[in-house]
Amino acid sequence: MLNKELQEIKREPKKMSDTDPRIVIIERGALSRLCDILGDYTNPVCVSDELIYTKYQQYLEDSTGTCPAWIMAPNNSQEEIPKQADIIIGFGGGRSIDTAKLLAREYSIDWVSVPTAASHDGIASDVASVIQNGYRYSKKCKSPIAVIADIDIIEQAPTILRKAGTGDIICKVSSLAEWKLAHDHNDEEFLEEVYNLVESALQSVLRNDDLESLIQAEIDSGKAMNLAQSSRPCSGTEHAISHAMDRRNQNLHGIQVAFATPLCVHFLKQVDYTKHRPIDIQEYMRDRDMPLTFEDMKLTREQFLDDIHHALRIMGKRKRYSVLEHLNVDDTDIIKACQELNY
Ligand SMILES: [Zn+2]
Known part of the structure; x- marks a missing residue:
């Protein structure tokens, strides 16, 4: 299993301009911009967790003017999603984002990353962390077409x-x-362009770790992994x-x-x-x-x-x-x- 997954991760370098996420929005109230992306789709599914759902379901639906089908991120196994689903929104922390990635891979549809915390560099990467038999490993999925990072939401996350x-x-x-x-x-x-992208993400956070810089650095790191495959x-x-x-x-x-x-x-x-x-x-x-x-x-x-x-x-x-x-x-x-x- 592990070897098969690893083989999939190899390897033709991609071009920076061809690499998702091509749309990155980091700002206060960014969630409202999600409707611009969802405009091309008819049946969104939102993967989240109970806490985020309770807190932000209304905010998401009001600010985007859409009512997606909601599913709660499971611990390990994958969920079923409605047959007609044509886009997945990963709205939450690591588990919701990873589940969105895995479902997008499984159903061969696009996904959008809407993180509610800046806790890791997986928010824009195409690799999901999967636990099997007590061991964690990386599973190659798809990159998100967009990352929508709403500072109003992310700053509410635990320190x-x-x-x-x-x-x-x-x-x-x-x-x-x-x-x-x-x-x-x-x-x-070794890819110089990828090295430079991660190095500048690192330098920016060493200089200034405000939330915007941190999120941008996480997205750039994810993009670097997508580029390097x-x-x-x-x-x-x-x-x-x-x-x-x-x-x-x-x-x-x-x-x-x-x-x-x-x-x-x-x-x-x-x-x-x-x-x-x-x-x-x-x-x-x-x-x-x-x-x-x-x-x-x-x-x-x-x-x-x-x-x-x-x-x-x-x-x-x-x-x-x-x-x-x-x-x-x-x-x-x-x-x-x-x-x-x-x-
Ligand atoms: Zn990491």
Whole structure:
């Protein structure tokens, strides 16, 4: 199953101008602009969750002048949608957006991403995160034709979701540097244009993490993955460690990837693949009250070591080169680095 999915993710580089989402609207009251997009369709289906439905169903229907069929995002399995459905609106957090992606793939119809939180870079990507038999993996779907990010809605989301979204961008310090390393030493495909897109998304959030910049950076990262037809530009060892942490269902994706980032940057700095210092990333995280220590994460050092071993096995299976593999680090090196970085 996993191998089949991975094969589908390979690989003809696309052109920036041909890549969805072609319509991106980030503003207050953006939801009302959804009707311009829905004008070409007759039977919209809106995938959401109970909380968002209760809070915003009326707002969506009033501001767009449409009454879509509503379905609630399931935990794991896929929903049935009405036969005549011709467009899907993913309206909610990660689960609703992922379900919309999966349904759009299943029924071969378009979908629009309407995130209600800025918690991760999947809001514009064509990859859904799927849990099967307790393991999380990525499933290639379709890119959204549009992203409608209504600041009035997104700013109401819990603060922790915004921190997670920030984490899923600052981790690009690690993923981008490792991608270059993997290209040089493991012949992994590298695309300059995609690298630059993610790098400028990262820089914009390091400079200014207001909500608009964060959402734009998440959309650009999603677009970069669509262009590369791979999550590699946005996902390195720090992501694999987070996926290993998911075995215990610990924390939000962006919080976990950010937690693993200073460690990865520490090793990437040793091989001169990044100009960033782990200490600067940690300071940025500390300023935003993001977890930095095992204690903050309610994690033991032994669990973290086990997660790293598991992460390297995941990367090995996916033929992705890790800086930890490159440096042949062992437990002693990792423990020493964690001590130096005050994990
Ligand atoms: Zn991520």
